[in-house]
Amino acid sequence: MTLKDIARELDVSISTVSKALNDSVEIGQDTKDKIKAFAKLYNYRPNNIAISLKNKRTKNIGVIIPDILHYFFTTVFRGIEQYVNERGYNVIVCVSDESFDKEVINMEMLANGLIDGFIMSLSAETQQKNDFTHLKEVADQGIPVVLFDRVTDDFACDKVIINDFEIAYEAVEKFIQNGRKRIALVTTESYFNVSRKRSEGYQKAIINNGLGFDDQLVLRLPYANLNDLEISNFLDENVIDAILCVNELFAIQCMRLAQKKGLKIPSDIAVIGFTDGILSRYGHPTLTTVDQHGDRMGAVAARLLIDRIENDISDESENFQTEIIEATLIERESTVND
Numbered sequence: 001m002t003l004k005d006i007a008r009e010l011d012v013s014i015s016t017v018s019k020a021l022n023d024s025v026e027i028g029q030d031t032k033d034k035i036k037a038f039a040k041l042y043n044y045r046p047n048n049i050a051i052s053l054k055n056k057r058t059k060n061i062g063v064i065i066p067d068i069l070h071y072f073f074t075t076v077f078r079g080i081e082q083y084v085n086e087r088g089y090n091v092i093v094c095v096s097d098e099s100f101d102k103e104v105i106n107m108e109m110l111a112n113g114l115i116d117g118f119i120m121s122l123s124a125e126t127q128q129k130n131d132f133t134h135l136k137e138v139a140d141q142g143i144p145v146v147l148f149d150r151v152t153d154d155f156a157c158d159k160v161i162i163n164d165f166e167i168a169y170e171a172v173e174k175f176i177q178n179g180r181k182r183i184a185l186v187t188t189e190s191y192f193n194v195s196r197k198r199s200e201g202y203q204k205a206i207i208n209n210g211l212g213f214d215d216q217l218v219l220r221l222p223y224a225n226l227n228d229l230e231i232s233n234f235l236d237e238n239v240i241d242a243i244l245c246v247n248e249l250f251a252i253q254c255m256r257l258a259q260k261k262g263l264k265i266p267s268d269i270a271v272i273g274f275t276d277g278i279l280s281r282y283g284h285p286t287l288t289t290v291d292q293h294g295d296r297m298g299a300v301a302a303r304l305l306i307d308r309i310e311n312d313i314s315d316e317s318e319n320f321q322t323e324i325i326e327a328t329l330i331e332r333e334s335t336v337n338d
Contacts, residue, residue: 062111158320172202272290
């Protein structure tokens with residue numbers, strides 16, 4: 001039995017339940033008696049950590065990211081840190097290394113009185129397992145969570161994402177405007193919500209422009225793939241004049257292997273990737289890319305969390321927001337002929 005359960009059963013707010021159990025003068029005696037009796041009947045035990053967090057803020061924000069090496073996540077972290085520092089908060093960052101177990105351990109450690117709330121992007125294993133129990137347990141303790149980029153519909157909280165479907169659609173249409181007709185997609189497994197949305201945008205653009213969707217032109221790779229063989233075979237087995245990649249590393253891999261086979265970029269094959277990172281700007285040729293505006297995403301996520309912490313906003317699902325950052329397509333040498 002949690003505070004949320006008691007509130008739902010008695011049709012009152014979580015705040016009312018918490019105040020009644022702490023004998024607040026703001027709550028009438030009849031309401032206090034009813035809530036206390038119900039809590040006693042169902043053997044409710046208060047979470048001392050959550051109570052301490054409510055009574056005394058730590059001014060610390062816990063951030064959990066899947067990968068510290070990925071340029072996108074470093075930009076999001078930079079946006080978070082800059083914003084929270086301006087609001088008088090500090091950041092404690094942990095890296096899940098795409099591991100479900102490590103994500104759970106990180107959350108348990110930080111929730112032990114160290115932070116006022118979480119900002120996080122789900123690990124690959126968490127999305128694959130589709131297990132969000134650890135998020136729900138933290139929320140039940142009264143600790144707010146904001147998810148960014150990799151999110152799930154199975155956990156109610158504030159979220160910050162980009163317009164993955166629309167920007168993938170726009171990227172494919174850019175290829176088509178440049179005369180490309182055999183457009184491939186290099187993506188990850190569909191349990192990644194971002195890859196799924198980008199794949200859907202790709203497919204819709206192909207169909208709507210009368211090119212005819214061909215599943216043979218879709219290469220699905222493990223998220224940690226750095227093996228050239230599958231991409232190399234894919235390029236050998238298919239006639240392709242353009243490739244949309246769901247991340248920067250895949251795009252750089254595809255360009256390198258295409259060049260190794262004697263193909264010229266962009267005259268023979270054009271490439272667009274996601275994440276406007278260092279590799280995109282300084283590779284050869286430079287990569288046309290989708291700028292996900294990670295710093296803006298981080299700042300928005302931090303604003304949503306701190307506003308919820310400081311204003312003691314109810315965590316009922318109708319109050320949660322999903323902020324959508326508009327991504328930008330940046331054209332460079334991988335799609336633009338001299």
